[in-house]
Amino acid sequence: MAGKTIIQNVLASRYASSGIIQYWSEEGKIILEREFWIAVMKAQRELGLDIPSEAIEAYEKVRNQVDLARIRSREEKLRHDVKARIEEFCELAGYEHIHKGLTSRDLTDNIEQLQIFRSLQLIEVKYAACLYQLAQQAAANKDILLTGRTHNVPAQLTTWGKRLAMFGQDMLIAFQNFSAILAKYPLRGIKGAVGTQLDQLTLFEGDKRKVRRLEEKIAAFLGFQQLLFAVGQVYPRSLDFEVIAALFQLSAGISSFARTIRLMAGQELVSEGFKQGQIGSSSMPHKMNSRSCERINGLQVVLKGLVEMAMGLSGEQWNEGDVSCSVVRRVAIPDALFAIDGIMETFLTILQEMGIFPAMITNDLNRNFPFLATTTILMEAIKHGAGREEAHAAIKEHSIAVLQEMRQQGKTENELFKRLAADERIPYSLEEMNALLNEHEKFIGNAVMQTEQFVSTVSELVKRFPQALKIKPEPLL
Amino acid sequence: MAGKTIIQNVLASRYASSGIIQYWSEEGKIILEREFWIAVMKAQRELGLDIPSEAIEAYEKVRNQVDLARIRSREEKLRHDVKARIEEFCELAGYEHIHKGLTSRDLTDNIEQLQIFRSLQLIEVKYAACLYQLAQQAAANKDILLTGRTHNVPAQLTTWGKRLAMFGQDMLIAFQNFSAILAKYPLRGIKGAVGTQLDQLTLFEGDKRKVRRLEEKIAAFLGFQQLLFAVGQVYPRSLDFEVIAALFQLSAGISSFARTIRLMAGQELVSEGFKQGQIGSSSMPHKMNSRSCERINGLQVVLKGLVEMAMGLSGEQWNEGDVSCSVVRRVAIPDALFAIDGIMETFLTILQEMGIFPAMITNDLNRNFPFLATTTILMEAIKHGAGREEAHAAIKEHSIAVLQEMRQQGKTENELFKRLAADERIPYSLEEMNALLNEHEKFIGNAVMQTEQFVSTVSELVKRFPQALKIKPEPLL
Amino acid sequence: MAGKTIIQNVLASRYASSGIIQYWSEEGKIILEREFWIAVMKAQRELGLDIPSEAIEAYEKVRNQVDLARIRSREEKLRHDVKARIEEFCELAGYEHIHKGLTSRDLTDNIEQLQIFRSLQLIEVKYAACLYQLAQQAAANKDILLTGRTHNVPAQLTTWGKRLAMFGQDMLIAFQNFSAILAKYPLRGIKGAVGTQLDQLTLFEGDKRKVRRLEEKIAAFLGFQQLLFAVGQVYPRSLDFEVIAALFQLSAGISSFARTIRLMAGQELVSEGFKQGQIGSSSMPHKMNSRSCERINGLQVVLKGLVEMAMGLSGEQWNEGDVSCSVVRRVAIPDALFAIDGIMETFLTILQEMGIFPAMITNDLNRNFPFLATTTILMEAIKHGAGREEAHAAIKEHSIAVLQEMRQQGKTENELFKRLAADERIPYSLEEMNALLNEHEKFIGNAVMQTEQFVSTVSELVKRFPQALKIKPEPLL
């Protein structure tokens, strides 16, 4: 590799946070490997292998002393990467007790699982933080009336808080699934070259019970709740798909949120960032680009490609396995973790900096509300004595006329209420019509209660993740 | 649509079983729709709407009377599909109480969820049957020695039962995930045009508690454990991704199994089908093609494409929603269900008909075993007094010579044991070496115990699905 | 298959036109198969096989007489589908000369290629029609000023015609690629069971030259320009990927168009359909949903999934081939053709029915133009003697103030020009500023000329496809 120009992983360098990157750096991986070796030694010792506790302590003490240059020079000498790292760790500790009865896959597969597992734990908390921040925004805006849109055109009223809660609902489904997957994420364990545990059995002189206990202990030390029991050379790669698919699902609600912000910004209803005095650039103060939302949507596309790679690993095992999965996993696993982390970092930043333009939201409402209120006006007119057919005809007639004025002639004021009030077929006054807008609940239904349910659901959820309350995004590049 | 040539859905017509197709036929969908309307009426009645119980009974009695021609002729008259089906059902029952306060999406989204839910329930049981049949095979073959392979070349010994259990492990992971998803699969419920439940609130005169109870009752009638509470026009489409991704994961273990059978058939170790007197076609009796395994691998590729479509639905919501997802869901959801069903049908057939060629497996073992046993022979030679370096050199020397004879000269017998026994550097007799093969456990490690653990895990699991024991595949086309 | 409920292919039944479906119906496929058999006979006859020309004429005469029921009953009797179709065709013709020296793959692969080839020819013409109709719209609207948007917010002026031409540019790139692929689409030819042409060589008594000529003749009869020469059992499946990827690319420009129409409809600038008196539904005249555009975007997602399936076929060949590709190709190939056909049908319909709301476009322009003109005003002010720094400060100051009024207070009129004209730092009059809007070219640059270049490029292109001028979409379902 010497002399080759370094190309950085762009997801790590531009989008992901330093928190998640640590597990995937050369140094971070070595530390996790040492954590694993220590867990194995502890378990082996408890099951009777002759490993002194001082040795284990010595290893633990130097666990975080990683000198990459020295390891590399050993590797050049030994021409074997694992041996180089063993030698280094042993020399640092002053003992030779690690890596007993382990094959190469016992090391690589378990370490990679540890990298994944620790990353997922970090993601779980950060996603809880995302939900928490979103719920704060939803709560604060639960009463802000908004023109709800389907097919991108006005449909019925809703509230801004409810719209946020709606994206939160998507996120909650994904989080429930993700958490279930993380809780049961199983460790491959020490299974040897084709999965039959031959080497550990030899080490423990054929004592199958001990070999099983060994694995259980290791899993417990590392925090896994479940162990696989009948693998081949590797754990089933469909497990990687399960994880990456769950990461993709986490992105869905955030991505719909981002897409909707981009739409709303186009109507000047909202802006993703109010940092620079609520204006865009100096030369174009009117131009407030939703670049962060676009970034989220872009990162989601990246995730799709990584799910695709993970699918290419699933159901592709030949016999007890091979390494055709190797390059795919080197790319897809860290990149998927970086991408979702980048999405969450960006989302948290937006939640801190976004804001609405209430006057614009009101303008939009005024423009559209009369049309959306016609069902109610029809009912009220009938209550006030109008004939259904006549009233219906009047409403349709005036609606089309008003549309004509607005869309064909460009009139900005919606005069439907005025016209209806002036039509004797509609025995319902302009004052009454104008008052409708204040009777929210006639038009937004359960929007507020639904928002509150979202907020309380998140409050409950966040109790499991107290650290989530304090999470702040790193500055975006 | 009249006059247009009918192109059949090929996944339904050639691969899926009639069991799953029923929920996706025009008739089957109408029956589910009526089931839904009845559930809504019951709930509305229990919450005080004026719907007589005789009416509900009348609807229930005619639920399965579906006359497609008559419905179509109504539709032509009314030019509205939902109205046509409402009219038909009401006329059959002699009442007019269905569809109160429902919008179009209240119907379509919930019915589609019902189709999905019922299909998933059917798949869950059939997958349990797959695991059960596989476990039977694994149990029966747990002791059959087999050359384990990594990188498609001999690595260490394992057993045929363990290899099957290994694919079973993959399936168990997927099943655990799938079952969790099914158990919590949430119903959208009656939410109206933009999700605010405006129409049901109007129906229940603003009583929010009742509107919530209504949905809970409907969900309970239909068998759902969970309800969404803050959706827009539609439920979050990432839920479709969650389901389809889980279906894909179900295919992984089966697909690796199929791929490995194709490999083993190429070596004449196994055949996927022993039906016609253990021969291929009449003119080519030697040619036993693994067409069913190829079919499984093909169907898995189809599933990948459908996961991809489902990803295209996730995170794509604009505001409260639209129908850009419509065509995607019409294709991807049934097709994914048909594809996994076709995979399971094919897998069950193979499990019934497959068989091994024990003599060929033994030949393969004899060819490779001496190489795989060299580590043990080295250890034994040292125990018998050999010098490590000398013994190692002797083994390497003879291994290469034997390889030379076999690969370069085409000798079929592996004479490594003979050569080693004749070399005085190896104080270990030919009889002792030949006897090694009988000392399984020295070479297969925990393979048998792992297989047993798979079998017992499946036994436990199958208790939840007693119907699974009786499932038989339909004849393959 | 008897008794199994028929599930229709939804892409065929709801979205594709009857034109393309014909090649994929049971009957249509049989006719193409007969076309192929006839081409083979003609070539064999010309190369000396004893096939009388009356026989060929007799076959040609009955080519289109397809009685599916009779073929099916033969198949039940013979239990062999190909034999049944051979027997039927021979009995109809009164001769027995077809299918000489052909293996099963010689038939299936070539027929499927013929289905693909004919479908692609049809698509090429229809795509030319799409370009033609789009160019008509672009030409008619080349001068309509429009607020160009990047990041979904106003950026610079453009014209409506240029925006359409921009999507056309995307389509032209795709069409160029597609046409090149179609022009060189190669036929597998008669290659036998593993590709060595053993059977045709036997038939022609080892005359290799004749076997090659045979294929060349067949290709020529069927219209192919290129022949593969070194295949296995099948042609390389990456060729299917090449085709499906090209179909997907055809969808890109149309899809961006559709997405942009959906955006513009949300601002009431444009509507995809003006059929019903320029209003939405009767009860909601204001609600003009862009359902057809949504359909296009949905169909494009379907295409993505089909590309994914096609990728699963590429690079997956084992030795001389197998049928693990079979189910994938049965799904992905026709579905991709149906999907792109559905996209084009929908696009053509929109192009016929769409329209703009000029007054709304003007309103949008009036709102944004003053901000977009500030660079020009700065330049002009300097020309009129203003100091650069002072003028720049004034513009920024007033821009922010106006933004404040509009976004924070909801003022609908943009008073930037008024404010600037009133500021003595800007020696440029209100009349001059208001006049700017008439000096298009200062703001739209080359937009018109680019549009014209698009129009003339399409005119040139369409000369190769005179039928394209007459194509009309079938009514959408």
Place this chain on the structure above:
Amino acid sequence: MAGKTIIQNVLASRYASSGIIQYWSEEGKIILEREFWIAVMKAQRELGLDIPSEAIEAYEKVRNQVDLARIRSREEKLRHDVKARIEEFCELAGYEHIHKGLTSRDLTDNIEQLQIFRSLQLIEVKYAACLYQLAQQAAANKDILLTGRTHNVPAQLTTWGKRLAMFGQDMLIAFQNFSAILAKYPLRGIKGAVGTQLDQLTLFEGDKRKVRRLEEKIAAFLGFQQLLFAVGQVYPRSLDFEVIAALFQLSAGISSFARTIRLMAGQELVSEGFKQGQIGSSSMPHKMNSRSCERINGLQVVLKGLVEMAMGLSGEQWNEGDVSCSVVRRVAIPDALFAIDGIMETFLTILQEMGIFPAMITNDLNRNFPFLATTTILMEAIKHGAGREEAHAAIKEHSIAVLQEMRQQGKTENELFKRLAADERIPYSLEEMNALLNEHEKFIGNAVMQTEQFVSTVSELVKRFPQALKIKPEPLL
């Protein structure tokens, strides 16, 4: 970015060659950017802008002097990356003439296209080298008889050279497509912020002809044959899909080759690497893993994911464009180029080091040939006077008996010829049967001629790429 741990792009660091990496390093990109600026200046000068030729020469002289540290320190000061690079280049040259009338996208889009274009040119030559090396192998092995397999079981004879040519056929199709795409790869050109060329028009005082000539000159300087004429802010991203899909297609034939080598290695017919004295590792000399082939198959899965990302860019443009594509392109474009480069590097290495085990191929042939020859024996027996029905029955009877002996009892010798010769129903002697194997052409058909056609096609093709003959892969990591 300061202080953040660097994570390397693993495709670049482990798999791609230094040749392709150069265009994607920070330094390499800066050099291309300067190449572009110089091309623009030259064109501007030729069209009358006041840029002295000495200035251009001065820029050209320092083009390759890239001091990243100094650029970075400028960037920190200016807080603008493009300005920093402009300032640095100008200071090095001692002039200020670059970047006239260019917007940010004019720079980024064109530079990225230049990176892509140069990379594709490099790939074209290397792929020609792959075809050339493969053709060498095919030529050398065109007569080596091989058991052709379909469904992974013996089907008919072929030759090893023909099998290689078969993968070459796949590669030729892909290459033809790739070369066509590269030849017409169009440059976006200088189009400004929304594509209307406003800034260049201002620079050239409204002279449209000059603005068009400017672009034509730039394209010519950089080597592009085609120019886009009606883009928005960016060129249509479907063009990125077109490129990445073509790269994926390049991988198909190589991937099928690799998969087949893995299969053949499992039967010990071939090895991908004969470097270490034709043995595996020292401790397991028998174990020759096809790791490089597995790597190729893995890299192909990565490419699939990147195609998927590129699909996510196509048809997603909103109005005149935005940057939601940015992160996707940063990942997918270089990664796809690195992945295909890694595939070719690995393939070239295998072609250098691979070898066959002729004795094993003969064993395989001996085992299967008698079954494959039965059609011929039947024909010959009839010629020698046998009755068709009787002979057929005899062949079937003995075939099944021999299969029984071999598969059920494990006999390794195929005694079908012996048995048939001894059966009086078959008047055809053992000598005659054994002689069949020498009459290749009766069994391999056109295999040799097809191989020769492949070889001559490649010879012709390679003439366009004389450098291809000298390409050697870099050592694999």
